[in-house]
Amino acid sequence: EKVEITKEQRALIKAILDAYNRHQIPQDVTKKLLQEQYSAEENFLLLTEVATSQVQVLVEFTKNIPGFLSLDREDQIALLKGSAVEAMFLRSAQVLSEKKPSGYTEVLEERIRKSGMSEEFMTPMFNFYKSIGELHMTQEEQALLTTITILTPDRPYVKSHEAVERLQETMLDVLRKLCVLQHPQEPQYFARLLGRLTELRTLHHYHVEMLTSWKTNDHKFTPLLCEIWDVQ
Numbered sequence: 001e002k003v004e005i006t007k008e009q010r011a012l013i014k015a016i017l018d019a020y021n022r023h024q025i026p027q028d029v030t031k032k033l034l035q036e037q038y039s040a041e042e043n044f045l046l047l048t049e050v051a052t053s054q055v056q057v058l059v060e061f062t063k064n065i066p067g068f069l070s071l072d073r074e075d076q077i078a079l080l081k082g083s084a085v086e087a088m089f090l091r092s093a094q095v096l097s098e099k100k101p102s103g104y105t106e107v108l109e110e111r112i113r114k115s116g117m118s119e120e121f122m123t124p125m126f127n128f129y130k131s132i133g134e135l136h137m138t139q140e141e142q143a144l145l146t147t148i149t150i151l152t153p154d155r156p157y158v159k160s161h162e163a164v165e166r167l168q169e170t171m172l173d174v175l176r177k178l179c180v181l182q183h184p185q186e187p188q189y190f191a192r193l194l195g196r197l198t199e200l201r202t203l204h205h206y207h208v209e210m211l212t213s214w215k216t217n218d219h220k221f222t223p224l225l226c227e228i229w230d231v232q
């Protein structure tokens with residue numbers, strides 16, 4: 001049947017895309033990724049700084065998701081805590097798949113590979129990065145997929161499951177239509193995007209172990225990361 005994006009849905013896409021593009025981490029933080037010297041300690045410190053900055057940007061982005069601030073306040077916190085890692089996997093994947101001339105993606109990949117995390121997490125992590133790169137998502141799709149990840153109703157401690165589900169379904173409907181319109185030659189494209197959300201859940205479980213192994217090697221996190229990841 002003829003897929004039509006309504007006026008309200010177009011306004012929703014614009015609001016989310018503007019928020020997504022407005023909230024980038026500061027250049028002075030990303031520039032350090034290019035400048036500082038290489039060592040496992042330095043890489044870990046830089047990634048911690050970037051992750052902390054990314055969480056701050058994520059909080060600001062989330063506040064601009066239409067309907068998010070009308071949710072129960074404790075649910076807003078539960079959604080942020082529950083989705084931060086997955087949103088950061090998505091964001092770092094999007095950054096790594098932009099082949100920037102500055103050699104920025106190579107540097108970031110190198111620092112992640114040499115940040116003291118054990119080999120067993122590298123393979124699934126970089127497979128995910130590759131699978132995101134192969135999708136060649138548009139900016140709208142990236143912003144909507146991040147929004148859908150944040151609005152996942154079955155995170156721990158979410159009370160008003162239905163309210164979050166309604167919001168997520170609104171976004172899923174918009175993304176489904178966008179995929180049909182922007183990838184007419186690929187009818188399975190929307191399903192492939194949703195498959196990435198399942199992969200994100202698996203990476204989230206790996207991440208809990210990554211944190212534990214970093215902690216046992218006495219790596220320090222920032223107060224914001226400790227709070228959002230319930231570390232220490």
Ligand SMILES: CC(C)c1onc(-c2c(Cl)cccc2Cl)c1COc1ccc(-c2ccc3[nH]c(C(=O)O)cc3c2)cc1
Nearest residue numbers: 024025030044047048050051054085088089091092095112
């Ligand atoms: C605390 C640190 C060591 C950490 O723990 N787990 C992860 C960790 C790891 Cl490795 C992998 C995946 C997820 C996590 Cl959450 C990390 C590092 O997390 C990030 C790494 C890079 C970025 C990143 C890099 C470049 C960027 N450019 C921009 C931009 O807007 O230009 C945003 C951005 C974000 C964000 C989080």
